Amino acid sequence: MTATTATIKKATAKAPANKDAAKKPTTRKAPTKKAAAPAPAAPAAVKTAFKTVPLDRIDRDPNQPREVFDQEKLEELAASIKEIGVQQAVSLRYIPGTKRYMLIAGERRWRASQIAGKADIPAMVTHGLEGGSETLEGFERSVAENLSRENMTPLEEARAFKKLMDFGLTPEAVAKRVGKSWNYVDLRLSLLKLVPAVQEALLKGHLPVGLAWYASQISPANQNAFIARWTRGQFNSPREAEMFCTRVRNEEQEAASQSVMFVLAEDAPGADKVDDSMFPELAVDVDKREQIVADRKKLVGKIGRLEDAGKILQEIADLDPDTLALLLSGAHGGIPGNKMRIDHLRQVATKAAQNLAKAATAATVLAGALRVAPEAEATNTPKTSAS
Numbered sequence: 001m002t003a004t005t006a007t008i009k010k011a012t013a014k015a016p017a018n019k020d021a022a023k024k025p026t027t028r029k030a031p032t033k034k035a036a037a038p039a040p041a042a043p044a045a046v047k048t049a050f051k052t053v054p055l056d057r058i059d060r061d062p063n064q065p066r067e068v069f070d071q072e073k074l075e076e077l078a079a080s081i082k083e084i085g086v087q088q089a090v091s092l093r094y095i096p097g098t099k100r101y102m103l104i105a106g107e108r109r110w111r112a113s114q115i116a117g118k119a120d121i122p123a124m125v126t127h128g129l130e131g132g133s134e135t136l137e138g139f140e141r142s143v144a145e146n147l148s149r150e151n152m153t154p155l156e157e158a159r160a161f162k163k164l165m166d167f168g169l170t171p172e173a174v175a176k177r178v179g180k181s182w183n184y185v186d187l188r189l190s191l192l193k194l195v196p197a198v199q200e201a202l203l204k205g206h207l208p209v210g211l212a213w214y215a216s217q218i219s220p221a222n223q224n225a226f227i228a229r230w231t232r233g234q235f236n237s238p239r240e241a242e243m244f245c246t247r248v249r250n251e252e253q254e255a256a257s258q259s260v261m262f263v264l265a266e267d268a269p270g271a272d273k274v275d276d277s278m279f280p281e282l283a284v285d286v287d288k289r290e291q292i293v294a295d296r297k298k299l300v301g302k303i304g305r306l307e308d309a310g311k312i313l314q315e316i317a318d319l320d321p322d323t324l325a326l327l328l329s330g331a332h333g334g335i336p337g338n339k340m341r342i343d344h345l346r347q348v349a350t351k352a353a354q355n356l357a358k359a360a361t362a363a364t365v366l367a368g369a370l371r372v373a374p375e376a377e378a379t380n381t382p383k384t385s386a387s
Contacts, residue, residue: 046128053123078115089122158188190216195223214245225264
């Protein structure tokens with residue numbers, strides 16, 4: 001065999017059997033799967049534990065609904081804490097980022113413990129409560145804690161209810177969440193309409209909260225005039241002051257319907273100084289003046305005849321009961337029938353007296369009120385087109 005033939009055989013032996021076999025199939029790798037995004041961490045479960053916490057690691061909540069603390073009462077509580085310690089644990093929220101604690105409820109005990117020189121305080125610590133009072137749930141818890149202990153002033157309650165509404169709650173929903181009636185919540189919210197002078201009187205306890213609500217129904221200018229009268233003692237009772245505010249409100253509404261302003265005079269006299277000369281019939285239309293004078297004369301004449309009825313009633317009151325029994329037992333209607341007539345007179349007299357009290361309030365308003373229209377007229381008078 002020649003070298004050439006051997007070379008050809010060697011080459012033939014190395015050659016593949018066919019062309020397809022010469023081409024090795026390309027191996028395709030499966031596409032790399034993208035790693036799935038990690039699932040968001042589940043919020044930590046809210047857990048509560050009892051422990052003793054150093055006072056200097058506790059911060060007050062800047063959104064705490066309660067703002068007013070009586071220093072004298074704090075001193076009294078501090079003295080008690082010195083003797084017997086804190087009897088009820090405060091409520092705290094643990095802040096992982098700062099490793100500190102924020103008050104949920106119990107700021108008064110916390111403050112008093114500092115005054116008493118204590119180093120720590122027993123606490124119910126909540127872990128995993130995100131956001132605190134910045135969230136609806138956290139702020140709601142803080143409000144509920146304070147309301148349950150009746151530690152909040154009416155104005156603090158009003159601001160707390162308003163903030164709950166800022167979270168999107170209706171007044172009805174707020175009432176349900178804090179366990180109060182809708183009327184209670186509505187009354188408190190009305191206090192936010194009070195001018196600073198009236199709010200201060202309410203805060204200091206110089207003004208009953210019920211009367212403050214009546215004051216909130218009148219305009220700011222008249223609220224200032226009202227509180228000046230109240231401070232000077234020009235009302236005999238809160239009830240009389242309530243009637244005054246109601247009358248002012250009615251006058252304001254009437255003035256508004258006429259596009260004018262109704263503002264109480266600063267130097268308005270009290271009810272005891274009111275007389276007919278302060279609000280004569282000149283305040284009404286000319287056509288009605290004569291009728292008012294005639295009706296006044298008739299009414300005063302009838303009231304004058306009540307003196308006779310008073311004498312009769314006084315005579316009955318002075319009679320000996322046995323004599324009165326003998327006289328009326330044989331009379332028409334007997335004792336029960338005549339007693340019924342006198343009871344009816346008493347009921348009517350009570351209603352008349354109540355109406356006169358309302359009239360006295362109306363007289364105070366009319367005598368001490370000024371209808372100030374220039375600004376309103378300038379604002380509300382429709383512009384006439386040039387001819």
